[in-house]
Amino acid sequence: xxxxxxxxxxxxxxxxxxxxxxxxxxxxxxxxxxxxxxxxxxxxxxxxxxxxxxxxxxxxxxxxxxxxxxxxxxxxxxxxxxxxxxxxxxxxxxxxxxxxxxxxxxxxxxxxxxxxxxxxxxxxxxxxxxxxxxxxxxxxxxxxxxxxxxxxxxxxxxxxxxxxxxxxxxxxxxxxxxxxxxxxxxxxxxxxxxxxxxxxxxxxxxxxxxxxxxxxxxxxxxxxxxxxxxxxxxxxxxxxxxxxxxxxxx
Amino acid sequence: xxxxxxxxxxxxxxxxxxxxxxxxxxxxxxxxxxxxxxxxxxxxxxxxxxxxxxxxxxxxxxxxxxxxxxxxxxxxxxxxxxxxxxxxxxxxxxxxxxxxxxxxxxxxxxxxxxxxxxxxxxxxxxxxxxxxxxxxxxxxxxxxxxxxxxxxxxxxxxxxxxxxxxxxxxxxxxxxxxxxxxxxxxxxxxxxxxxxxxxxxxxxxxxxxxxxxxxxxxxxxxxxxxxxxxxxxxxxxxxxxxxxxxxxxxxxxxxxxxxxxxxxxxxxxxxxxxxxxxxxx
Numbered sequence: 001x002x003x004x005x006x007x008x009x010x011x012x013x014x015x016x017x018x019x020x021x022x023x024x025x026x027x028x029x030x031x032x033x034x035x036x037x038x039x040x041x042x043x044x045x046x047x048x049x050x051x052x053x054x055x056x057x058x059x060x061x062x063x064x065x066x067x068x069x070x071x072x073x074x075x076x077x078x079x080x081x082x083x084x085x086x087x088x089x090x091x092x093x094x095x096x097x098x099x100x101x102x103x104x105x106x107x108x109x110x111x112x113x114x115x116x117x118x119x120x121x122x123x124x125x126x127x128x129x130x131x132x133x134x135x136x137x138x139x140x141x142x143x144x145x146x147x148x149x150x151x152x153x154x155x156x157x158x159x160x161x162x163x164x165x166x167x168x169x170x171x172x173x174x175x176x177x178x179x180x181x182x183x184x185x186x187x188x189x190x191x192x193x194x195x196x197x198x199x200x201x202x203x204x205x206x207x208x209x210x211x212x213x214x215x216x217x218x219x220x221x222x223x224x225x226x227x228x229x230x231x232x233x234x235x236x237x238x239x240x241x242x243x244x245x246x247x248x249x250x
Numbered sequence: 251x252x253x254x255x256x257x258x259x260x261x262x263x264x265x266x267x268x269x270x271x272x273x274x275x276x277x278x279x280x281x282x283x284x285x286x287x288x289x290x291x292x293x294x295x296x297x298x299x300x301x302x303x304x305x306x307x308x309x310x311x312x313x314x315x316x317x318x319x320x321x322x323x324x325x326x327x328x329x330x331x332x333x334x335x336x337x338x339x340x341x342x343x344x345x346x347x348x349x350x351x352x353x354x355x356x357x358x359x360x361x362x363x364x365x366x367x368x369x370x371x372x373x374x375x376x377x378x379x380x381x382x383x384x385x386x387x388x389x390x391x392x393x394x395x396x397x398x399x400x401x402x403x404x405x406x407x408x409x410x411x412x413x414x415x416x417x418x419x420x421x422x423x424x425x426x427x428x429x430x431x432x433x434x435x436x437x438x439x440x441x442x443x444x445x446x447x448x449x450x451x452x453x454x455x456x457x458x459x460x461x462x463x464x465x466x467x468x469x470x471x472x473x474x475x476x477x478x479x480x481x482x483x484x485x486x487x488x489x490x491x492x493x494x495x496x497x498x499x500x501x502x503x504x505x506x507x508x509x510x511x512x513x514x515x516x517x518x519x520x521x522x523x524x525x526x527x528x529x530x531x
Contacts, residue, residue, distance in 0.1 A: 055371050077265040079371045083273055087364055088284070106260035216367075 016111060016118045020142035023120025024066040029156030030124075031186055032063055032149075033170060034135050035179035038128045038209045038217065042183035045204035053206040055218035057082040057094045059127050061208045065156035066121035066142075074103065074123065091215070096127030100138035100146055108144020118142055122155040128208035128217050132172065154186065162186045177232040180205065184230070200226055273368035274361065274389075286357055287392025297400035301330035303355060305440035305472045305479040306337065306347030306406045308419045309448060310433055311461040314496035315417025317408040318465040319347045320440070320473060321488050322480030332483060337491045339500045341366040344382055344409030345493050349438030354396065355403040358389055365389075379411040383420040383428060391426030406437045410495045417495060440472030440479035447471035450528040462492050462503065466515045467525055482512035 007015075030043030030052055041053040041063050053063045056078050064071035081102055082094045103123055111118045123140040137149040152170040154162035165186045174182070184203065188195050205221040212219065221229065264280045274285065282288050301323040308317045319336040322329060330352075337347040338359045346362060348355035365385055370376050377385070386407055393403055407420040419431040434452050436444040447468040456464065466482075469490050473481035482489050489508040494501050503511075519525060 049374070051374060054374070073266050073268070074261075076268075076372055077261045079368065080265045080273075080276055081261060083364055083368050083371075084277075084281070087273075087360070102259075102261055106266075109260045 012114075013112075017143060020111070020118045020120050024122050024142065024155075025157030027065050027067075027156055029154055029158045029162055029187065030063055030065055031152065031154045031162060031166065031183045032124050032126055032137060033152045033166070033174075033179045033183055034132060034137070034150070034172070035174045035176050036132070037176065037211050038207055039126045039135055039137065040176060040179050040183065041124075041126075041204075041206045042180060042187065043204050044187055044198050044202055046202050052204055053220075055216065056099065056125070057086065058091060058215050059129075059208065059217050060094065060096050060099060061126050061128075061206065061218050063124040063126070063155070064121055065159075067119070070119045071121040071123065074106070074119075074121065077106070078103065078125075096125050096136045096138060100125045100140060103140050104144045104146040106144070107140060107142060111143045122159075124149075124153060124155055126208060128210045130210065158189075158191055161189065161191065165189060176207065177229045180229050200230055271369045271372040272385075273365050274385075276368075285392070286354065286361065287389070287395075289396070291396060291399055291401075294399060299325055300401065301325045301334075301352040302478070303334060303336045303349050303352045303438065305436065305438040305444055305469060305476065306349050307436045307441075307444045307448065307465045307468045307472075308347070308406055308408045308431070308434065309452065309456070309461045309464050309468075310417040310419060311456040311458060312454070313417070314410055314458065314461075314494060315408045315419060316458070316461040316465050316492065316494050317345045317347050317406065317419075318462075318469060318490050318492040320469050320480045320490055321483070322473075322478065323352050324478045327477075329480075332480065332486065333488045335491055337493050337502075338363070339493070339502070340382065340407070340409070341370070341376070342499045343376070343412065343495060344379065344407065345495055345500055346386065347406045347408075347437070348403060349405070349441075350403040351396075351401040354393065354401055355405070358393065358403055358405070362386055362389060376412075378413065379409045379418060382409065383407055383430075386420075387422065387426045387428040389426075390422050390424065394425060397424040404437050406435060408495060410497060410499075412497075415497070434468075436468070436472075438479070440469075440476035443475040443479075444468040444472040447525065451526065458494055458496070462494065462507075463511055463515065465492060466490060466511050470515055470519065471525060482516060484513070484516065 028044045033040050043052045045052050056062045062075055078099055086094045110116050119142055125138045127136045129135045137153055139147040139149050139153050152166040169182055188198055205226055207219050208217045209219055277285050303323050306319040317337055321333050323331040323334040340346045340363055346359055402424045405422055411418050419435045420428055421431050421435050422428055434448040451464050470481055473479040489512045492503040492508050
């Protein structure tokens with residue numbers, strides 16, 4: 001009988017991480033941005049039915065890049081976790097922090113268990129607060145680590161480039177149309193720096209809008225509303241933002 | 251693995267197991283003790299005393315449906331609560347009003363709301379109105395054991411059917427038997443009187459506001475003849491809960507709107523205590 005080769009723990013983990021990262025990089029990236037009235041999720045997704053973004057609970061949204069069946073499984077687990085917790089205690093006791101912790105533990109256990117293949121997913125869990133200061137965004141890479149993000153976050157294969165692009169341009173208090181335009185710009189940039197056009201029908205957009213009167217703040221933006229917001233990137237928002245800038249200077 | 255959501259560890263295996271889109275099915279497998287239907291009642295002597303909700307009424311009108319309830323809960327001959335809420339949104343396009351044992355009924359509504367929301371989130375689509383009505387039927391059926399001991403819950407379910415583009419009403423019996431009602435329906439102890447009033451006042455061409463006035467008239471008549479139903483309480487400013495469901499979704503009339511409707515009805519009743527007269531022929 002042959003003796004198995006010795007593989008150092010470092011090497012084993014590095015191999016697993018590389019495997020997961022490669023899987024994630026095959027899918028398209030997506031971005032999550034804070035804007036004045038909430039949090040917007042933007043991604044390129046040709047499918048109308050298989051979503052990358054979805055509602056978990058009243059104020060909590062979910063975004064994922066990577067392997068569909070794996071993140072869908074995690075999403076449903078999260079919905080079950082949130083609904084059960086809200087049913088046992090109170091709706092207010094369901095928080096993004098709690099959910100992010102559970103996801104981190106789940107991903108972490110799977111990543112370090114030799115019996116399981118690591119999940120090829122990267123998640124974002126976001127909760128919209130009463131005010132922009134109360135917004136929470138958590139990024140959860142494949143290995144179960146957890147990163148508390150502010151302003152903007154990108155996940156997926158090209159995430160680093162997109163992140164740095166967003167970091168330079170994102171500012172607090174952007175309007176939805178401005179944030180959306182910035183997100184699309186960021187997603188349109190290819191790894192080699194060239195730009196390509198992403199048509200509106202290939203975009204998946206959703207928001208957690210704190211101004212919605214319903215207790216459930218998650219809303220998909222589709223069809224005419226999406227076209228209107230994308231078209232609004234011209235004169236009206238320019239005027240709006242310059243007016244805002246002006247008032248800041250005073 | 252310990253199936254416990256209170257621990258902060260990873261999601262238990264049951265959470266990540268592909269299964270049905272029903273929250274109740276998930277509970278039944280994962281934490282069956284949380285389902286109201288699984289509760290074991292100790293043997294009891296006679297009827298258990300618990301607050302009871304009374305009258306719920308519903309009326310359809312072209313473009314939607316109105317569901318309303320009085321605010322009284324009684325325990326025997328005592329008024330247990332004067333401002334109880336017995337009409338709840340079930341989801342964006344439906345509502346449920348409850349008569350019967352208040353505690354159990356409110357719990358059932360909470361689970362029903364969650365059931366619809368859970369399905370919607372998991373599937374990314376809403377259940378059909380028929381599907382929602384059937385789900386409620388299942389829940390009542392699971393309460394049959396308690397109903398036999400006097401803890402019955404009898405809801406009235408109303409919603410806007412997006413496929414058929416009209417408001418629809420479903421009534422239930424304690425065994426979970428479901429029947430669709432046409433034009434108007436009522437449940438609870440004052441329902442016989444409310445139904446009489448609605449029968450005389452209903453027309454096919456009511457506006458939303460007229461339908462809302464009609465249910466206030468019906469609730470007034472129920473309160474007039476049934477001691478367990480509460481009429482509009484002007485002194486305490488407690489008015490019926492009136493909800494409207496249309497193509498635009500669920501809307502509960504504001505305190506102000508409910509008070510104006512109730513006061514208008516009361517004002518007329520000062521002149522005509524028995525309310526508007528229907529034509530004899």
